[in-house]
Amino acid sequence: MNIFKENESPEELGEFGLIDRIMGMFEPKNxxxxxxxxxxxxxxxxxxxxxxxxxxxxxxxxxxxxxxxxxxxxxxxxxxxxxxxxxxxxxxxxxxxxxxxxxxxxxxxxxxxxxxxxxxxxxxxxxxxxxxxxxxxxxxxxxxxxxxxxxxxxNILWRSAAKLGDKIGLIGKVGESGAGLRLLQEAYDKEKPNHKHLIKAHNRPTLLINEAKFLADTGSVHAMIDLSDGIQSDAGHITKQSGVTFSINADRLPLSKQLFEVCDKYSWSAEEIALTAGEDYSLLFTFDSKKEDFLKRRFRELFPETVFSVIGDVKEGDAEVLFFKGNEKLELHKQGFDQFKSK
Known part of the structure; x- marks a missing residue:
């Protein structure tokens, strides 16, 4: 059984296309x-x-x-x-x-x-x-x-379990790891306070294991994924598996003061870094919209140091991720991380 076409390379398929091909051959035996x-x-x-x-x-x-x-x-x-x-x-x-x-x-x-x-x-x-x-x-x-x-x-939170009408939640911050990596790549002064904070976010990410268990235990959260490849790529896994569209408002992203300051200094887009860069290991999830007040209140009681944000809605559509800033559609110049395509 040939699952790869002649002259087809991992670079052409991309990381997730390659995984899909492999998965197609190894169907579960039981x-x-x-x-x-x-x-x-x-x-x-x-x-x-x-x-x-x-x-x-x-x-x-x-x-x-x-x-x-x-x-x-x-x-x-x-x-x-x-x-x-x-x-x-x-x-x-x-x-x-x-x-x-x-x-x-x-x-x-x-x-x-x-x-x-x-x-x-x-x-x-x-x-x-x-x-x-x-x-x-x-x-x-x-x-x-x-x-x-x-x-x-x-309590298992499948990528395929997002439901129409769900809200899209996010715990933890985004963009800091991506900015830290860019600072390392472009050889900026690693001893500056803001630089050190962002580089630490990249090199020693915060895990949200207890927070995730709380979300799973509530029964109100339906689908979840960790942000290893960035919101754009990782949200796309849920929309593909669940057959829904995500509408995400960039104005609602939990972006830190340090991220904004560094992006302003070097003319980077904080929103684009937050949406396309990975390795924050924050958690993106969908949940019952009727449970929003309960979830936010109880979460803040238990985890006052962790940011809980509601950044969008799950809608009917063609399994895509749409970004908005205010009422305007936001077009991204970069793409989420892909092992074979990202440079």
Whole structure:
């Protein structure tokens, strides 16, 4: 069975087109105990009513990070955080992790101590156990985590479960990680206070695991995704899976003072960065519009330090994401992150 056409490359397909082709070949062999292709995690069901969540992610030196841009401790933290965030995006609790890591043979003991210290800090914060993995010699650093967690079946937040009439919610800030990456790429003064704040947002993202569990437990949230590739790309996964259109108002985005100040200084668009850049690991979700007041009030009581925003509506349409500023449609010059197409 040939799933790729002649002369068709990953660059032409893009990351998500490539995934779609692969998924088309590997259909579930037993749909009674496995679901989740195309979601944040694979879901292994059992008779107990509590499912196992499994996710994996890889980070490559020079492709996803540079050692001169990020400390070993922050890299140890962030590389695991990307996986735990996927567990939280389904509404679940992370419990276990496995690490396969490729290392140059001359990697210093100080770097290794710091890397595993950063990972251990995150494990201790969320009760996660590192239970195995693999090591190998490599010309550059390769980090591949697999994370496992659990969730009650009735609380699973599928990308395919958004409903017409839902409101679109967002917890956490957006754009700070993207601005931090741009500051690193364009070699600005990393010691300036605003620069340091945004670079920290990129290198050591805040996870919202407890907040996500609260949302799942309410029964009022229908679909959710973590913002690893940016609102434009990640919201598109929900609209595609759910067969709905998102109408998002850029004026409602939770953008920080530091983001605006840096964007004003360098003539960047804060809104475009917030909508297209990734790795904030904030959570985008849809919820019952009748529950808006309850959700906002209870959330702020439990998590006063985390921003809860309502940024749009779920509408009937052609599975697309539309952005508005006031009453005017907002056209973006950049696109959300794609591993094979993004430069």
């Amino acid at each position: 749909d009674h105990d496995f679901t989740g292709l195309g979601d944040d995690c694979a879901v292994i069901r059992n008779a107990s009513g509590r499912s196992l969540l499994i996710t994996t992610d890889i980070m490559l030196e020079e492709g996803h990070f540079r050692r001169e841009w990020i400390s070993a401790e922050d890299l140890g933290y962030k590389s695991l955080a990307a996986n735990l965030s996927d567990i939280s995006a389904m509404g679940g609790s992370p419990h276990y992790a496995l690490l396969s890591i490729g290392l140059p043979p001359d990697t210093s003991p100080d770097w290794l101590n710091d890397f595993f210290s950063g990972a251990n800090q995150l494990c201790e914060s969320h009760g996660v156990n590192l239970i195995g993995g693999n090591t190998t010699k490599s010309g550059s650093i390769i980090i591949n985590y697999t994370a496992l967690g659990f969730i009650n079946d009735e």
